[in-house]
Amino acid sequence: MFLFFLFVFFSLFVLFPLGHLFWGFEKPVLDAQIWIPFFNSLKLGAMVSFFATFFGFILALSTTQKKLIGRKFFASMATLPLISPPFVLAIAMILLFGRQGILTQKLFGGHTLFHIYGFWGLTFVEVLAYTPTAYLILKGILEAIPPSLKEASLNLGGGHRYTFLKIVLPLSKQGLLTAFLVVFMESLADFGNPLILSGNFEVLAVKAYMEMTSFYNVNAATFMALMLLFPSLIAFFSQRIFLKKSVVVVSGKAQASSFDWLGKKPRRFLTIFCSLFSCIIILMYGMILIGSLTKVWGLKFELALENFSQVWQLSHKTLFDSIFLAFLSGPVTGLLGMGIAYMVVRKKFLGKRFLEAVTLFAFAIPGTVLGLSYALAFNKPVLGLPILQGSAAIILLLFVVRNIPVGLQAGVAVLNQVDKNIEEAAQNLGAKGWGLFRRVTLPLMAPAFFTGWAYSFVKAITAISAVIFVVSGNWSLVTVDILGLVENGELSYAAALSLILIAIVVLVLLGIKFLVGLVSTRGLGGALRGV
Amino acid sequence: MQVSIRDLTKIFKERRRETVAVDHFSLEVKSGQLVTLLGSSGCGKTTILRMIAGFESPSSGSIFISGKEMNGLPPNKRPVAMVFQSYALFPHMSVFENVAFGLRVRNVPRKELRERVEKILQKVGLNGKEKRGPNQLSGGEQQRVALARALVVNPEVLLCDEPFSNIDQSLRIKMREEIKRLQKELGLTILFVTHDQEEAFYLSDKIVLIDSGKIIQEGTPKEFYENPKTEFVKDFLGGLKKVNGELVRVVALA
Numbered sequence: 001m002f003l004f005f006l007f008v009f010f011s012l013f014v015l016f017p018l019g020h021l022f023w024g025f026e027k028p029v030l031d032a033q034i035w036i037p038f039f040n041s042l043k044l045g046a047m048v049s050f051f052a053t054f055f056g057f058i059l060a061l062s063t064t065q066k067k068l069i070g071r072k073f074f075a076s077m078a079t080l081p082l083i084s085p086p087f088v089l090a091i092a093m094i095l096l097f098g099r100q101g102i103l104t105q106k107l108f109g110g111h112t113l114f115h116i117y118g119f120w121g122l123t124f125v126e127v128l129a130y131t132p133t134a135y136l137i138l139k140g141i142l143e144a145i146p147p148s149l150k151e152a153s154l155n156l157g158g159g160h161r162y163t164f165l166k167i168v169l170p171l172s173k174q175g176l177l178t179a180f181l182v183v184f185m186e187s188l189a190d191f192g193n194p195l196i197l198s199g200n201f202e203v204l205a206v207k208a209y210m211e212m213t214s215f216y217n218v219n220a221a222t223f224m225a226l227m228l229l230f231p232s233l234i235a236f237f238s239q240r241i242f243l244k245k246s247v248v249v250v251s252g253k254a255q256a257s258s259f260d261w262l263g264k265k266p267r268r269f270l271t272i273f274c275s276l277f278s279c280i281i282i283l284m285y286g287m288i289l290i291g292s293l294t295k296v297w298g299l300k301f302e303l304a305l306e307n308f309s310q311v312w313q314l315s316h317k318t319l320f321d322s323i324f325l326a327f328l329s330g331p332v333t334g335l336l337g338m339g340i341a342y343m344v345v346r347k348k349f350l351g352k353r354f355l356e357a358v359t360l361f362a363f364a365i366p367g368t369v370l371g372l373s374y375a376l377a378f379n380k381p382v383l384g385l386p387i388l389q390g391s392a393a394i395i396l397l398l399f400v401v402r403n404i405p406v407g408l409q410a411g412v413a414v415l416n417q418v419d420k421n422i423e424e425a426a427q428n429l430g431a432k433g434w435g436l437f438r439r440v441t442l443p444l445m446a447p448a449f450f451t452g453w454a455y456s457f458v459k460a461i462t463a464i465s466a467v468i469f470v471v472s473g474n475w476s477l478v479t480v481d482i483l484g485l486v487e488n489g490e491l492s493y494a495a496a497l498s499l500i501l502i503a504i505v506v507l508v509l510l511g512i513k514f515l516v517g518l519v520s521t522r523g524l525g526g527a528l529r530g531v
Numbered sequence: 532m533q534v535s536i537r538d539l540t541k542i543f544k545e546r547r548r549e550t551v552a553v554d555h556f557s558l559e560v561k562s563g564q565l566v567t568l569l570g571s572s573g574c575g576k577t578t579i580l581r582m583i584a585g586f587e588s589p590s591s592g593s594i595f596i597s598g599k600e601m602n603g604l605p606p607n608k609r610p611v612a613m614v615f616q617s618y619a620l621f622p623h624m625s626v627f628e629n630v631a632f633g634l635r636v637r638n639v640p641r642k643e644l645r646e647r648v649e650k651i652l653q654k655v656g657l658n659g660k661e662k663r664g665p666n667q668l669s670g671g672e673q674q675r676v677a678l679a680r681a682l683v684v685n686p687e688v689l690l691c692d693e694p695f696s697n698i699d700q701s702l703r704i705k706m707r708e709e710i711k712r713l714q715k716e717l718g719l720t721i722l723f724v725t726h727d728q729e730e731a732f733y734l735s736d737k738i739v740l741i742d743s744g745k746i747i748q749e750g751t752p753k754e755f756y757e758n759p760k761t762e763f764v765k766d767f768l769g770g771l772k773k774v775n776g777e778l779v780r781v782v783a784l785a
Binding site for chain 1: 584585586605606607608609611612613615616617619621622623632633636637680681684
């Protein structure tokens with residue numbers, strides 16, 4: 001039953017709209033101009049993933065050193081960009097180095113030292129925005145290397161450098177590749193940053209959007225969407241293949257160890273690097289704060305709270321729409337993700353691999369591509385459903401489809417930790433099917449459900465690339481508003497709105513964390529801890 | 532004296548709570564001796580071993596190996612080799628590369644390296660499996676690789692951290708015999724951590740019984756049998772009984 005529902009759901013809301021891309025596109029655009037944004041996107045993606053992976057690796061090395069002073073602070077700095085829309089960094093960049101930028105005006109006397117609109121400005125901002133992604137992947141990989149391996153290497157006489165080169169680096173290889181490819185996909189799909197900063201440096205995601213909304217050239221737009229789709233899919237599938245090949249770490253019991261395998265000198269280098277990185281992050285977000293407190297950026301650099309009262313007057317509707325839709329998408333995503341995780345991990349059925357593939361497939365599709373396909377597919381009645389374009393439902397659907405992979409991964413992670421014997425014991429006592437899932441498995445998975453909820457809320461409320469195609473006068477989103485404000489040069493107001501958005505995300509995250517704590521102490525998750 | 536430990540103390544501090552893991556521990560190990568640190572889990576025996584290897588630094592006290600003070604020396608500069616409880620085999624390297632690791636660090640010439648690795652693999656009965664990866668080996672074979680990897684660097688002291696706790700009973704008895712044989716053949720000095728009194732009795736030249744980081748009793752297995760000092764010792768050794776009699780004939784050995 002659930003399977004049938006999933007089948008219909010994915011056919012209707014993933015495969016059907018994607019089909020429209022091939023539909024909408026009639027003839028290849030043979031104009032040589034079309035290849036410029038394609039190669040620009042690839043070049044940007046390669047550059048950004050190289051640096052983001054490198055920085056993410058250094059940060060991950062640092063925060064996994066137990067003796068590194070300030071490691072917890074560095075860890076939170078390394079993940080800070082995740083709770084804001086990525087393009088907030090682009091706004092900070094303009095506030096700093098733009099024509100009206102504070103450094104341009106105060107330090108360089110009105111001369112723009114750096115030309116931030118273009119390849120390098122974009123690279124800088126995207127590296128900052130996607131280093132957290134690489135960091136999280138690599139931190140997981142580094143934590144999975146048993147401490148005893150490094151101890152064994154040192155014990156056999158290997159120095160810190162030798163241990164790093166012969167043990168840590170080879171065992172992180174798959175992780176580095178994965179991080180590189182995932183960041184590559186994120187950079188390809190990035191929409192907000194290039195829209196603000198790309199200048200004459202055209203990239204596919206923005207170009208496809210322009211073709212669609214400014215020139216109503218469906219043919220060119222779909223062609224570019226397809227050009228964007230293929231490299232993403234290639235990156236996605238090669239990453240899946242690399243992951244499968246990863247070395248199985250053989251060990252008996254892994255022992256907790258407080259021993260730091262790195263020596264003092266490398267640790268000092270790491271501390272310096274992390275401090276610099278944290279400074280840049282603080283500077284960027286600090287600019288958002290300063291910008292939001294300034295009357296009119298560029299003209300009057302004076303303190304004012306007007307922006308915030310203006311937000312209340314002008315933007316409260318989109319703000320509430322955003323919160324409402326993002327919040328609602330959470331439980332839907334969480335439940336679907338957990339349901340699929342349960343089927344994939346615990347059940348055997350025909351088309352299991354297919355189900356997993358389609359779910360993760362949604363992750364591989366760049367937001368722009370999915371958004372465009374939705375705009376094409378649902379601007380007319382489908383299967384007797386009313387026209388979805390312009391409704392809240394289409395936004396919600398996009399949120400859910402985009403975030404199910406995250407819910408699935410959270411669910412799979414938890415299920416793999418829950419001992420199968422518990423379910424077998426329940427079966428042995430007579431529980432089966434839905435009853436078993438509801439009364440035994442689901443409570444054990446509760447923490448994953450809330451994590452999935454929190455995560456999809458954050459992803460949804462900061463999303464821009466897909467939803468920008470389906471917002472309407474009735475239902476708009478705050479991220480779309482912010483981008484519009486930046487385009488109009490209302491930087492202070494955009495900064496204030498961004499700040500409020502970040503504050504909401506932080507509040508909701510804390511709230512959900514509190515809820516999880518509550519659930520755990522009530523015994524639901526507590527049972528899990530006992531396992 | 533190959534190893535001498537004087538007044539070794541380790542205090543762990545976590546969230547302002549102090550736990551004394553090792554409490555004024557002193558020990559002398561002669562060259563060629565196999566000494567067992569015996570005790571239940573959490574008694575501090577592994578911490579002592581880790582301090583000798585340099586993975587933990589002592590809160591006070593000192594460790595000497597062949598008369599040289601170890602304090603402050605990083606793990607990679609100490610003349611000891613360890614067999615880990617989890618074996619800690621490098622998953623991305625073949626059996627040969629695992630065993631060769633310590634020699635490569637020491638820049639041993641290629642020809643000598645090959646000879647030494649092959650010789651030690653022969654000793655532990657793994658010749659012919661050089662090219663396999665660790666995850667293509669059985670538990671017992673992994674154990675032998677770990678042992679070979681530690682022995683090939685000719686350590687002054689071999690440290691064994693419950694090396695047989697992850698393998699099944701019958702294999703454990705076999706490995707026990709093997710390590711005893713190797714110790715005699717190569718004249719190894721071994722510090723062996725275990726919670727299994729049977730293992731300790733079989734292997735040891737000297738047993739050190741530890742509880743809460745302190746030595747309860749030390750002596751040869753025979754001394755333990757004949758003169759268990761306290762009720763705790765008797766209890767831990769499983770209600771020792773001395774039976775007087777005379778061995779007439781051996782029918783079979785376990």
